[in-house]
Amino acid sequence: MTAPGNTAGTEDVLDALAPGFADPVLDAQRCFRALLDAMARPGRVQRIAAPCGAPAPLGPAAAAALLTLTDAGTPVWLDAGAAVASWLRFHTGCPLAADPGAASFVLACGAPPPLAALDAGTEEEPHHSTTLILQVAGLAEGEGWRLTGPGIAREHRLAVQGLPSEFVATWAANRMRFPRGVDVILCAGDRLAALPRTVAIGEPA
Amino acid sequence: MGVLARASAAAITDQLQAVPELPAHIRLRGPETGLVMVRGRQGGDGAPFNLGEMTVTRCTVRLAGGQVGHAYVAGRDARQAELAAVLDAALQDPAWQGVLMTQVIAPLAKDQARRATQQARKAAATRVDFFTLATMR
Numbered sequence: 001m002t003a004p005g006n007t008a009g010t011e012d013v014l015d016a017l018a019p020g021f022a023d024p025v026l027d028a029q030r031c032f033r034a035l036l037d038a039m040a041r042p043g044r045v046q047r048i049a050a051p052c053g054a055p056a057p058l059g060p061a062a063a064a065a066l067l068t069l070t071d072a073g074t075p076v077w078l079d080a081g082a083a084v085a086s087w088l089r090f091h092t093g094c095p096l097a098a099d100p101g102a103a104s105f106v107l108a109c110g111a112p113p114p115l116a117a118l119d120a121g122t123e124e125e126p127h128h129s130t131t132l133i134l135q136v137a138g139l140a141e142g143e144g145w146r147l148t149g150p151g152i153a154r155e156h157r158l159a160v161q162g163l164p165s166e167f168v169a170t171w172a173a174n175r176m177r178f179p180r181g182v183d184v185i186l187c188a189g190d191r192l193a194a195l196p197r198t199v200a201i202g203e204p205a
Numbered sequence: 206m207g208v209l210a211r212a213s214a215a216a217i218t219d220q221l222q223a224v225p226e227l228p229a230h231i232r233l234r235g236p237e238t239g240l241v242m243v244r245g246r247q248g249g250d251g252a253p254f255n256l257g258e259m260t261v262t263r264c265t266v267r268l269a270g271g272q273v274g275h276a277y278v279a280g281r282d283a284r285q286a287e288l289a290a291v292l293d294a295a296l297q298d299p300a301w302q303g304v305l306m307t308q309v310i311a312p313l314a315k316d317q318a319r320r321a322t323q324q325a326r327k328a329a330a331t332r333v334d335f336f337t338l339a340t341m342r
Contacts, residue, residue: 017273090233090234091234
């Protein structure tokens, strides 16, 4: 599972180790609740109140989501550098995947890998798909995209800054594969919103 | 590290009275208590099997100087795990290593060796030599 190329050299980055959740049990439970709400109400922004000392470039929301969701059974692929990799390995013990397609969780701080390259699960077991944790520049409600789908009464407006321009088109392709598909958690600072595979993104008129 | 893992928190605190105050530290993880599976091998080289679970407390700290110390100790004594982790980190600092080895680790090791010998002597007093039965015939 662990690829030599992606494994952080532990000795030189151990000095940069930072603490995780202050209260590992309660903070992880609170964050899990926020993630559940985010998935149940697509596009609604949740605030993560539990601070943890994650190394740059990881923001508090993305760091909390990773601490909450990953463990020794979930391979993670990330593009955030050796300091983040060793911090995550230390706190969660998750293996690092060499290829985004082999990971259960993918963390993208820069340009995300194409959604089609990620594991979308199988028709029998669609829940085995990858969850993409995407760190973006900003999230704002009440403007931007028109989200529709399960969990949204009519439509929900969400504006996301810092996404590649082709994201909406690749998202439409991802949605066509239902029940297979990738779920996305958008994180900006201490705020996060989720895009489960069922949600449809409409461009603002 | 083995010496610290076997020493109680009270014993470590007693020895620390003799040295200046250790540098400040922050907790990176724990102290937290969990279970580890102890594995054994029959005869020392057979196929591994799960012997049973034991309670272990672990702690990781970082000193102001940047040294990271880890400790895993048997039992549920969080204070012992934290002290052992702080000492593990401080022992990596050349300025602290000498004084800690002579003032803390050496006395603890000596005390543990003394107790082990004492117990071995007590046990030796009850030893039964089964070969005597054969030779007495």
